[in-house]
Amino acid sequence: MAELLIDPKAVAPEISPNDEMYLGGESWYFPVGQSAIDCLDCALKAARKPISSVHRILDLPCGHGRVLRYLRAAFPQAEITACDLLRDGVDFCAKTFGAIPVYSQDEPSRIPIPPESFDLIWVGSLLTHLDQDRWRGFLTAFRSFLRPGGVLVFTSHGHGAYQRMLAGPDYFAITEQQKLLILDRYARQGFGYVQYPPLEGYYGLSLAKPTWVIDCIREFEDLKVALLSEKGWADFHDIYACVRDDSWHIQSPVVPRRLVFAARYRKQIASIRRRVRLRTRLRAAYHAIKAQCR
Ligand SMILES: C[S@@+](CC[C@H](N)C(=O)[O-])C[C@H]1O[C@@H](n2cnc3c(N)ncnc32)[C@H](O)[C@@H]1O
Numbered sequence: 001m002a003e004l005l006i007d008p009k010a011v012a013p014e015i016s017p018n019d020e021m022y023l024g025g026e027s028w029y030f031p032v033g034q035s036a037i038d039c040l041d042c043a044l045k046a047a048r049k050p051i052s053s054v055h056r057i058l059d060l061p062c063g064h065g066r067v068l069r070y071l072r073a074a075f076p077q078a079e080i081t082a083c084d085l086l087r088d089g090v091d092f093c094a095k096t097f098g099a100i101p102v103y104s105q106d107e108p109s110r111i112p113i114p115p116e117s118f119d120l121i122w123v124g125s126l127l128t129h130l131d132q133d134r135w136r137g138f139l140t141a142f143r144s145f146l147r148p149g150g151v152l153v154f155t156s157h158g159h160g161a162y163q164r165m166l167a168g169p170d171y172f173a174i175t176e177q178q179k180l181l182i183l184d185r186y187a188r189q190g191f192g193y194v195q196y197p198p199l200e201g202y203y204g205l206s207l208a209k210p211t212w213v214i215d216c217i218r219e220f221e222d223l224k225v226a227l228l229s230e231k232g233w234a235d236f237h238d239i240y241a242c243v244r245d246d247s248w249h250i251q252s253p254v255v256p257r258r259l260v261f262a263a264r265y266r267k268q269i270a271s272i273r274r275r276v277r278l279r280t281r282l283r284a285a286y287h288a289i290k291a292q293c294r
Helices: 021-025 027-046 066-073 089-098 132-145 159-167 176-187 210-218 255-266 265-291
Strands: 056-059 079-084 100-102 118-123 146-156 191-195 204-208 223-234 237-246
Touching: 021 027, 021 146, 027 066, 027 118, 027 146, 027 223, 027 237, 066 079, 066 089, 079 089, 089 100, 100 265, 118 132, 132 146, 132 204, 132 210, 146 223, 159 176, 159 204, 159 223, 159 237, 176 191, 204 210, 210 237, 210 265, 255 265
Parallel strands: 056 079, 056 118, 079 100, 118 146
Antiparallel strands: 146 237, 191 204, 223 237
């Protein structure tokens, strides 16, 4: 399959003065964008989706285009939609990279995007900040935005983030107590979430084990997991890629009632059969002895 190659000169260098993702400087900012393209390349290959079949792309949340500028360079012919709550970011992506602007909503079910709109959806660092009910809400929305055969690629904080949190200083902008709580929940339940201070709204920090995430994806019967790469994005976030495959449903065959009954009462039936066999043998022995005595 073809490689997703980028001409570095085709990557727009303009940075919005309001881009919070740029606070770490360009030595982090641009490699993170490039790394997203490397992940998408692996994801499309794993999903066996040719690059030439990607015509419409959604970047949600687009922020101020840290990744979108690379999407533009990697898919020059594609129509790219930029969606975020940050209207300033959406406007910047529309003006600077020619993206179609969509202002998002807190509630994923209210995001104004029609079903079956996209061949590829990139979700960089959104679920990393949400609690479990919103994970489900967003996955439901993303699944509905995908065309059949479309690919959803999202990131999560997994074991890499867990280890970084265990080892490091208060890098994640949460309190020491919150840090202990989230680490404990992650270790014991596979998923942890704490709300960023000042503890209102729905935005915080989540840690999710791959087993928990895969179970979450499994709730959508037509999402086929194509790729899981721990620390795949910029050596930090885990990457998941799923394909919408309408034939992936679990289709139970029609099982004859006799078989269901037999499976349910297997032990009892076996015990009855043993007793019947024993009684038959005893009766045969009795008749044999009786015949000898005559
Ligand atoms: C950590 S930033 C990541 C931005 C971008 N993906 C990047 O990698 O530079 C998280 C983004 O999620 C956005 N966000 C939070 N809730 C959202 C929602 N309901 N719909 C769309 N975007 C949302 C925030 O506005 C913020 O821009």
